Amino acid sequence: MAQQHNKFIYTFTCHEDELSLCRLEMRSLFGFDTDSSLIESTVKIDPSRSPFINERIDVLYRADSLAEIAQQLKGLSIEGATFKVLFIEHADLAGYTKVSFDERRKIEREIGQQIIGKVDLVHPNLMFAIMKCQDSWVFGQYIKSESIWFLHQNKPKNYSTALSTRVARAVVNIAVPEVDNIKAIDPCCGSGTVLVEALSMGINIVGSDNNPLVCPIARENIAYFGLKGEVSLKDILDVTGFYDVAIIDMPYNLCSVLDPDKQLDMLRSARSFARKVVVVTIETIDYLIEKAGFEIVDRGVAKKGSFTRQILVCE
Structure with missing residues (x-):
C-alpha cells in the first residue's frame, strides 16, 4: 500500500x-x-x-x-x-x-x-x-502560482509613493496569514493598493482615508478589477468598531513625513480599534509604537535600490 x-x-x-x-x-x-x-x-x-x-x-x-x-x-x-x-x-x-x-x-x-x-x-x-x-x-x-499582483500593476490610477503591488501583496499576507473569520482595515488606504490585493484574496477588509481626493481613486481601482470593497472618507482618529488587524502605511510625501506627535496619535488610535497592526514606515519609529501600547513581535524591510521601507508586526 x-x-x-x-x-x-x-x-x-x-x-x-x-x-x-x-x-x-x-x-x-x-x-x-x-x-x-x-x-x-x-x-x-x-x-x-x-x-x-x-x-x-x-x-x-x-x-x-x-x-x-x-x-x-x-x-x-x-x-x-x-x-x-x-x-x-x-x-x-x-x-x-x-x-x-x-x-x-x-x-x-x-x-x-x-x-x-x-x-x-x-x-x-x-x-x-x-x-x-x-x-x-x-x-x-x-x-x-499565478502572478495576480502583476496584473494589478495596471490599475487606472497610481501614486508615485504607493507601495508596489508586489510589496503590498506580501504585506497583506504578513497581516492576514489566515483569511477565514478575519476583519481587517486599511485606515490610510490612499489609492487602494493594499485593498486591491487583500480583496483579491477574499479577505474581509475595509478602507478609509482623510483625503477626499484619493477615496474616489481607491474605489475606481477596486472596481476596475471587478472587486467590491468599502472605502470611506474618514480620518484614522475617527475610526470606530474593532478589527482583528489594521494595515497602516504611514503617510509621507517626497518632501516631508508626519511629525512624531501626529504619528503617535495615529498609532494610539489604531491601538483602540485593532488587536494587531502591521505598520509600513520609512522612518524608525519603534519608540512611538511602544509608546502607543504595542509590542513589535516581528519585522522586516522592503528595499528598492537605496529606498527602504520597514515592515513592523505589532500586537
Whole structure:
C-alpha cells in the first residue's frame, strides 16, 4: 500500500532586496523561515497568494529512490481527466548537479507510464510533479502560482509613493496569514493598493482615508478589477468598531513625513480599534509604537535600490 503524506512543498524565488520581506512573509504564513528556496509544511495555502511562491506540490508519495516512487505509483488510476507529469528542479540539494533536459523528460515519461489514464502534454486537467529533496524523492499534485499582483500593476490610477503591488501583496499576507473569520482595515488606504490585493484574496477588509481626493481613486481601482470593497472618507482618529488587524502605511510625501506627535496619535488610535497592526514606515519609529501600547513581535524591510521601507508586526 502506498504511503500517504499530508504535506505540502513550496518553492520560492526573490530578489536579494526582497529577502527580508520574503522571510517575514514565510514566518507569517508557515510559522518559520529558511535559507532554502524550498519549504515543506502541513500548512496549505494557495501559492498565488504570495509574490514569492513559484509552486506548490501536494505530496502523495515519498520514497528513498526514483524506482521506489515508480513502484508505488503502479496501479494509480486517473479517471475523467487528462494529466501530465513535470520534473521539478531546484538547486538547494547538497552536491547538486543540474539534470539535463533529456534526463528530465526521461524521468517524466518513466513516472507517467506507471499511471493509468490519458496523458495530455499541452492542456492537461491535472498536473503532477516529481522532485528530488535532500533525503528522498517526492511525487504529488502540482499547482503553479499565478502572478495576480502583476496584473494589478495596471490599475487606472497610481501614486508615485504607493507601495508596489508586489510589496503590498506580501504585506497583506504578513497581516492576514489566515483569511477565514478575519476583519481587517486599511485606515490610510490612499489609492487602494493594499485593498486591491487583500480583496483579491477574499479577505474581509475595509478602507478609509482623510483625503477626499484619493477615496474616489481607491474605489475606481477596486472596481476596475471587478472587486467590491468599502472605502470611506474618514480620518484614522475617527475610526470606530474593532478589527482583528489594521494595515497602516504611514503617510509621507517626497518632501516631508508626519511629525512624531501626529504619528503617535495615529498609532494610539489604531491601538483602540485593532488587536494587531502591521505598520509600513520609512522612518524608525519603534519608540512611538511602544509608546502607543504595542509590542513589535516581528519585522522586516522592503528595499528598492537605496529606498527602504520597514515592515513592523505589532500586537
